[in-house]
Amino acid sequence: MRSVPFEPKKYTPASVFTLVLLLILHEGAVAKTKVYVVHLGRRQHEDLDLLTRTHHELLTSVLGSDEASEDSMIYSYKHGFSGFAAKLTETQAKVMSELPAVASVIPNYLYKLQTTRSWDYLGFALDFPTDVLHESTLAHNLTIGLFDGGIWPESEVFNDKGLGPIPSRWKGTCDPGEFFDPVRACNRKLIGARHYVKGLEAEYVKPLNTSGHGEYLSPRDGSGHGTHASTIAGGSITPGASFHGLGFGTVRGGAPSARLAMYKVCWNVLGGVCATADVLKAFDDAIQDGVDVISLSLAPEIPSFSDVDKRSPILFGSFHAVLEGIVVVCAGGNDGPSSQTVQNAAPWVITVAASSMDRSFPTTISLGNNQTIMGQGHYTGKDVGFLSLVYPEVSDLNEPRYCSSLSESDVSWLVGKVVLCFTSESGVDAITYPGSSVKEAGGLGLIVAKRPTASSYSCGNSFPCVQVSYEFGFQILSYIRSTSDPCIRISPSQTRVGKPLPANVAYFSSRGPNSIAPAILKPDIAAPGVKILAAVPPDEKSSTTNTSFRFLSGTSMATPHISGIVALLKSLHPEWSPAAIKSAVITTARTTGLYGEPLYAEGDPMKLADPFDFGGGIVDPNRAADPGLVYDMGESDYIDYLCAMSYNDSSISRLRGHRTSCLGYPGSILDINLPSISIPHLEGSATLRRTVTNVGPINSTYNAVVQSPPGVTTSVEPDTLTFNAEIKEISFRLMVSAVSQVYTGYGFGSLTWTDGVHSVRSPIAVQVGGEEFYD
Numbered sequence: 001m002r003s004v005p006f007e008p009k010k011y012t013p014a015s016v017f018t019l020v021l022l023l024i025l026h027e028g029a030v031a032k033t034k035v036y037v038v039h040l041g042r043r044q045h046e047d048l049d050l051l052t053r054t055h056h057e058l059l060t061s062v063l064g065s066d067e068a069s070e071d072s073m074i075y076s077y078k079h080g081f082s083g084f085a086a087k088l089t090e091t092q093a094k095v096m097s098e099l100p101a102v103a104s105v106i107p108n109y110l111y112k113l114q115t116t117r118s119w120d121y122l123g124f125a126l127d128f129p130t131d132v133l134h135e136s137t138l139a140h141n142l143t144i145g146l147f148d149g150g151i152w153p154e155s156e157v158f159n160d161k162g163l164g165p166i167p168s169r170w171k172g173t174c175d176p177g178e179f180f181d182p183v184r185a186c187n188r189k190l191i192g193a194r195h196y197v198k199g200l201e202a203e204y205v206k207p208l209n210t211s212g213h214g215e216y217l218s219p220r221d222g223s224g225h226g227t228h229a230s231t232i233a234g235g236s237i238t239p240g241a242s243f244h245g246l247g248f249g250t251v252r253g254g255a256p257s258a259r260l261a262m263y264k265v266c267w268n269v270l271g272g273v274c275a276t277a278d279v280l281k282a283f284d285d286a287i288q289d290g291v292d293v294i295s296l297s298l299a300p301e302i303p304s305f306s307d308v309d310k311r312s313p314i315l316f317g318s319f320h321a322v323l324e325g326i327v328v329v330c331a332g333g334n335d336g337p338s339s340q341t342v343q344n345a346a347p348w349v350i351t352v353a354a355s356s357m358d359r360s361f362p363t364t365i366s367l368g369n370n371q372t373i374m375g376q377g378h379y380t381g382k383d384v385g386f387l388s389l390v391y392p393e394v395s396d397l398n399e400p401r402y403c404s405s406l407s408e409s410d411v412s413w414l415v416g417k418v419v420l421c422f423t424s425e426s427g428v429d430a431i432t433y434p435g436s437s438v439k440e441a442g443g444l445g446l447i448v449a450k451r452p453t454a455s456s457y458s459c460g461n462s463f464p465c466v467q468v469s470y471e472f473g474f475q476i477l478s479y480i481r482s483t484s485d486p487c488i489r490i491s492p493s494q495t496r497v498g499k500p501l502p503a504n505v506a507y508f509s510s511r512g513p514n515s516i517a518p519a520i521l522k523p524d525i526a527a528p529g530v531k532i533l534a535a536v537p538p539d540e541k542s543s544t545t546n547t548s549f550r551f552l553s554g555t556s557m558a559t560p561h562i563s564g565i566v567a568l569l570k571s572l573h574p575e576w577s578p579a580a581i582k583s584a585v586i587t588t589a590r591t592t593g594l595y596g597e598p599l600y601a602e603g604d605p606m607k608l609a610d611p612f613d614f615g616g617g618i619v620d621p622n623r624a625a626d627p628g629l630v631y632d633m634g635e636s637d638y639i640d641y642l643c644a645m646s647y648n649d650s651s652i653s654r655l656r657g658h659r660t661s662c663l664g665y666p667g668s669i670l671d672i673n674l675p676s677i678s679i680p681h682l683e684g685s686a687t688l689r690r691t692v693t694n695v696g697p698i699n700s701t702y703n704a705v706v707q708s709p710p711g712v713t714t715s716v717e718p719d720t721l722t723f724n725a726e727i728k729e730i731s732f733r734l735m736v737s738a739v740s741q742v743y744t745g746y747g748f749g750s751l752t753w754t755d756g757v758h759s760v761r762s763p764i765a766v767q768v769g770g771e772e773f774y775d
Contacts, residue, residue: 033087035108035202041654043082055084074198080287080320085277103654111274139255139571145291148226151262152537153185156547157235160188172289177218192261193219199277222268224536231534233560234258244380247533254564276313283317295563297556299333299343322348327578329563331555332523333510337603341510345522354509354529354558366489375466378458389488390417403434411441418445435459449473453507464490505613507602512612518680519669526614529558565621579633583675584624587760589617610748611763628696628758631675644669677764685737694723702753709747709766743769
């Protein structure tokens with residue numbers, strides 16, 4: 001790979017504009033505009049005013065006048081990278097993309113948000129003074145930047161009691177806006193708050209109507225998602241938290257003394273959407289502001305772009321953030337349990353899957369025949385005794401009436417009754433929509449029979465809405481059919497913690513293999529993301545306090561768990577690179593439950609979890625603080641990845657800021673120095689190279705322990721690594737050979753380096769054969 005200083009080529013504005021006029025005549029007199037992001041690569045100098053003028057000059061060369069350029073441009077990106085967002089026609093975007101100074105032109109796409117006990121479950125007990133939570137001094141000099149849907153600053157979880165002055169290197173701001181006074185909203189905990197809506201408004205071609213969506217044109221949270229995520233990452237210690245008595249305990253963030261900065265890029269319309277141009281501007285500002293960790297609980301929709309690396313704002317923004325030493329943590333998506341659904345899969349970010357934990361909310365159901373069945377729910381209302389129970393029977397000639405049909409017009413049969421229904425769907429909508437329909441029609445409760453998962457959802461704390469397995473659902477149905485007057489009693493939900501409750505990979509959590517680059521194993525790590533209790537905006541109808549709490553589930557909830565842990569690791573090891581921190585998190589993760597039980601992945605059917613479900617496993621923050629060895633990476637490694645992916649030289653050059661040629665690039669994508677190993681389409685044998693860096697005791701000897709995936713043999717050379725004061729890095733080779741050429745699908749194993757104290761485990765995934773599908 002060859003690298004020389006980059007010099008922008010010249011362009012002639014008059015000739016460019018003439019070309020645009022000719023193309024517009026071909027396109028038609030009136031052409032619709034939309035927002036495009038014009039990416040110019042890393043900034044070439046520190047003069048920000050000159051950068052802005054350069055952006056306008058480039059835009060003027062296409063649009064023909066300074067006035068048109070001013071009207072068109074919505075953002076100028078000037079910090080970690082250079083570029084701008086502007087309203088262009090398709091023709092203008094095409095001409096722009098062909099200019100020598102332009103790396104790429106990206107359409108403005110919309111992204112989706114991916115939405116107490118958890119920290120104790122991960123080993124972060126407040127009363128256990130020897131863990132990383134206390135050794136890290138609680139990360140009080142670090143800032144976690146959250147790209148999300150805003151924040152409710154008055155919540156008690158954002159109090160700044162005991163915090164010292166804002167770090168002197170902080171350059172961020174607290175922006176004013178609708179119902180958001182910076183003087184009152186920001187403090188020594190919430191030190192920054194910005195909002196970005198121009199990209200979304202340009203897509204709608206009109207200002208955002210906040211009144212119709214419960215939104216605010218400010219950093220204030222309209223949905224609760226951003227407040228919830230911020231609490232998990234860095235909320236202050238807040239005792240006495242619960243959801244109407246459920247999950248009672250102390251709410252806190254993973255780094256409770258870290259500073260927080262909210263970058264509101266997502267808006268409470270269409271279920272929560274975030275525009276490319278807005279996300280990139282948030283990256284631009286966050287890099288300049290001085291954040292240490294960026295937490296993104298958002299992901300593109302499935303199917304992904306054909307070339308995700310060129311179209312995702314998270315790719316561009318995170319690349320430049322990581323080069324500045326900022327760790328970027330991303331949600332893996334909520335499109336599980338199907339394979340090849342994991343998103344945000346660039347090798348320089350940490351991609352997070354969601355797991356459950358050892359807490360449930362059992363809800364007792366008593367039938368009129370004295371049978372007792374245990375379901376799951378969030379019912380905190382009164383025990384009102386036995387009520388009439390009904391199931392929507394229909395003729396065999398008609399379609400069965402599933403839960404989704406309870407919104408039909410003729411629902412008089414359910415008035416004053418508790419309804420049993422069956423659903424094949426999963427997720428919150430499978431519960432809340434029929435629950436709302438039954439409640440509005442005059443029903444008194446809902447029992448939903450569904451596939452068993454750890455997730456449970458509320459239909460409102462005062463409305464009994466209980467989820468049971470298909471098995472229990474059929475038992476209830478048999479009782480209904482056996483009597484002329486079936487009745488049921490639903491008791492308030494309880495909180496249960498500890499054994500024998502297992503942790504599983506959540507049903508909704510997106511799975512590997514990585515559809516863009518199968519040799520890059522994703523997701524990287526799993527963290528609790530099911531029924532997480534955290535702060536949300538208060539319910540105006542029932543609350544007189546500024547602090548309310550709610551259970552939410554999603555990789556959106558798992559992501560800030562990792563972000564908080566990363567902040568603690570950065571405070572303990574400020575010299576570690578983002579790649580070193582990522583390695584520490586992956587190689588020390590747990591592949592069994594808290595009590596030694598096997599980890600399962602929810603799905604159809606449930607199965608033992610593997611690296612495509614949870615990456616390295618469930619995060620273990622105390623072990624991550626002392627990993628022994630790390631697989632480190634830097635810019636050259638990421639460029640090697642881009643070359644291995646066959647991206648063209650000019651795009652890589654603009655992204656990097658230096659002319660880069662992949663001509664004669666001898667490397668393999670299998671040699672990218674990641675702490676995980678994935679070999680798709682193995683035919684015969686393959687040799688991989690890795691380098692580990694000693695971050696433990698100076699004089700150390702590690703031995704290799706290999707668990708070969710089924711259908712392959714593996715060996716390591718050398719199989720013993722000895723470090724001392726002079727030798728801090730050692731490279732090794734992993735040889736993998738197929739036993740036969742019969743297609744076997746993916747098999748899983750591991751490579752572990754151990755010195756008797758540390759166990760540095762890399763997950764391995766190998767697919768034997770050349771088939772193009774994953775079974």
